Amino acid sequence: MAKHRRTLRSRFTVTFVVGALVCLVAAGALAQVASKSSLIGKLEGPEVVTDPAKLPKQLKEAPQLAALVKAGKLPPVAERVGQDPLIIKPVHEIGKYGGTWRGGFTGPADFWNGYRCCSGPDHLLFWDYTGDKVTPNIAKGYEMQDGGRTIVLHLRRGMKWSDGRPFTADDFVFWFEDIYRNKDLVPTPSATMAINGKQGEVQKVDTYTVKFKFSDPYYMLPDVLAGSTDLGGQAWRGTLGLGGYAPAHYLKQFHPKYVAPADLDRKVKDAKFDSWVRMFFSKSDWALNPDLPVLTPWKTVTPSNTSTWTLERNPYSVFVDTEGNQLPYIDRVVLTLAENLEVINLRAIAGEYDFQARHLDLGKLPVFIENQQRGGYKLHLDPGDYGGDMIIKFNLSYEADPEIAKWMNTADFRRALAIGIDRDQINETFWLGTGTPSSVVPADSNKYNPGPQYRKLWATLDVKKANEMLDKIGLAKKDGEGYRLRTDGKGRLRIEIMTLGGQFLQFTQIAEMIREQWKKIGIDLTVQEVERSLALKRTAANEQQLGAWNNDGSEHLFTFPLHVFPFEIATVASSGPLYARWFHSAGTQGKEPPARMKELMEKFKRAYGVPEKERIELGKEVWKIAAEEVYIIGVIGMGPASMGVRVAKTNMGNIPSRQYNSPDGKTPTISRPVTFFWKK
Known part of the structure; x- marks a missing residue:
């Protein structure tokens, strides 16, 4: 009860601060921003270690996993990780095991929140912390052959899904043959699987070797496998039938090629879906299905369509630090539903989040600065290199x-x-x-x-x-x-702009200012704020006229x-x-x-x-x-407004002074949150 009263008092204090103190602290805060010395740090980050001579000789694990091993409920850590762990050198120091990372999200349509914090990522390749260089990731390595027409991917020997089943080339073949090429699941092929309009193929070489083959040179393919593309891993694209691989041993039970029609119909009916396709995509959803085998360092245990999206450590995580400690250090991540942008910001200012960058409002920067000590956090700014916050x-x-279409x-x-x-x-x-x-x-x-x-x-x-x-x-x-x-004689030309509430910026208020500005050029702009999931539906249905977002x-x-x-x-x-x-x-x-x-x-x-x-x-x-x-x-x-306002608890370790800010790097994943830890 005392803790609850303290929380209520802190929120009251923060609300008062937000409402009354912005003007008082703004001048000093903006001077601090202008100097860029304390809020915008030096770009830094962890590194993937590929030199065999630097690989750890022995593996260690979190205490609760060691207890399960001792009780005979889990194989030893060396068997779980395999012969070729993915070695990460932390940005600052070797961490300690334990604890919970608290953050906020805005609902099921805010799936990016989980991808960014907790997916590892599970891309086959990925970017280094600068966002510029491709490095090995889930794949141990790669080589281009046949004049750029083929990429050969070498998988990590002994690597396993989160349920302990082997991760092999068969998971790529299943994805390509039975998911990607199934027109019910993927009616429109992805441009990432084609070069010069000609679709490529995926072939198994052996258990731990896969080829992506194309008829023409595809020099960009390593970048495509590193980025947040249609070949960017199961967590990000599995629910759309994309990603490049999938857990064959699990998903076959929901696929008509492997299940008798009557049995599949029964499964669809029992799961309350209207088609096997919808059921299949639901079972493939990293954020919604706790039973889905994954390669990510944390896995969903309470889905994103609840008020608390909870992810816990994957016992079979292939991520390991330079001293042989299986990662992640932090046990679980808890993302709590916030009704809107204001609530997320109030909670962040009050110190109720441990690490949060998504949805924080640059307009509240003076208040974030003023409350750093009280909230026990440090504020960082991570400007992006893109042209549009x-x-x-x-x-x-x-x-x-047709009239609106003509003018647009x-x-x-x-x-x-x-x-x-x-x-x-x-x-x-x-x-x-x-x-x-x-x-x-x-x-x-x-x-x-x-x-x-x-x-x-x-x-x-x-x-x-x-x-x-x-x-x-x-x-x-x-x-x-x-x-x-x-x-066309139908009166005033009115155009609608669709905005989203509770997303990074005050898009609606900014659009209202533009509406007033456009009056001077005779344009009548209607501002329509919608919830994110509705925006996705309207856009897919071709109903949007103008849309406010970032690039x-x-x-x-x-x-x-x-x-x-x-x-x-x-x-x-x-x-x-x-x-x-x-x-x-x-x-x-x-x-x-x-x-x-x-x-x-x-x-x-x-x-x-x-x-x-x-x-x-x-x-x-x-x-x-x-x-x-x-x-x-x-x-x-080129500012920090879009996911570049970041708070992190002062006792959380391996937090970079500045991180590369981009969805293609799934920031903060580009900073490898598997290495974040609690100092005390």
Whole structure:
């Protein structure tokens, strides 16, 4: 009861602080941000050890697992890990076992939260802590053969699923033959499994060797296997029938190839699904199915559709530190449901989270700074290299209203709206001046950046020019309140922007400010806030008009391109789901894009099959088209607002001063949370 009263008092204190002290501490806080000396640290992180001479000679384990071994309920740790553990050198020190990591999430649609903290990741390859270099991961190593047409993956001998069954090449063959090639499960093939429009194959060489073979050179494949792509592991993509491998021994019992029709129908009925496909995907869901065998260091024990998403250590984890301690150090991760962004931030400020970066509001930075000592945490800022902490996507394949569709597919309409935004006002209000008014292009240091002139292209306020452009394209007529009229005689031209509550930024409030700004150019903007799962449904159904989001990950252009052009269907904001379907199906499904976008798509696809020097030039051309055509409006970027505001308890170890901030690195996974630990 006393603890409960303290929690209530702390929340009351925090609420008061948020409401009354922001103005008092803002000046000092912003001076601290401006110096960048204490909040933005030096980029650092753990390393994967591949030198056989540096591998530990003996393996150790968490005390509770040792007790199970002693009781005969679990095999010895050496048998569980296998002969080729994945060795991680912690960023600072060898840790200690035990404890719980507390965090917050916003519900089942916030599945990214778990992927980021607890998936390991289970990618076959992954990025080093700089986000730039591909390293071994679940696969022990790889080599390119046949002029880039084949990648040979060497698996880790003796590695096992979380239920103790072997992880072998058979899990790749099952995925490819029985999941990926099953049209009921994967009706639209993935572009990541194709080069020049021709799909590749997966072949078993032996128990621990797999080949991905293609008819043309596929030089980008190692990056694709490292990134958050359709070949990015079971946890991230298994529930969509993708990922590159799957637990064959478990999932066969839900597949018609291996189960008699009557038995499968009974299973579907008993599980209360309307089809075997829906049941199969549910059983493949890392966040929802506690029975699913996994390769991740923690596994779900209480699913994400409950108020407390709980993950506990995987006894068969292949992750090990340089002294032979099986990882993770921390026993369990508990993510507690928060109703909205405000609740998550109040809890974080009050010190109720141990490590949290997702959903923290940059606008509350002064309050986070003021409460560090009281909350027992340290605040870090991790700016991203992407151009948009906030962007606005036009759904270019929208069809429900032909008038709206016509204007969204008119380049000068998109450009006029882009220069009708006062980014400086937004930056000062919501970013506290820490962001950069910008188009969508990545940081100037990014190898795919098309040039400094593209930073401000169609990204500088010019109300006079915006009005002239809108008049010129045929929207000169206005109603009595100064809003532009539709050309089909149906009254005022109204456009809706879909925003999400409880997600990183105050998207709705920012959109409301843009709505006021666009009044000056005669555009009537309706702001519609929706819950994330509804946004996913509306986007997939091609119902979204405009969507507010960010373009994090786009700095990894070729492995996380969904915020550059229409690439993904199942996303919270799309620049054209029908165009995305067309792209992935090599033109057999969806809707054919206009010529300029097809040019972008062709350059993008061609880059996968050429050496790096040529790929970099193609990447620059992709960004040039994206910036010139304004398929997506950039607002503010290269700041810490999107998952770059981070709190970590001061007694939590191996916390980097600064971490690479990108969904392609599943931050903080790129910092290897398996090495986080409690110092006391």
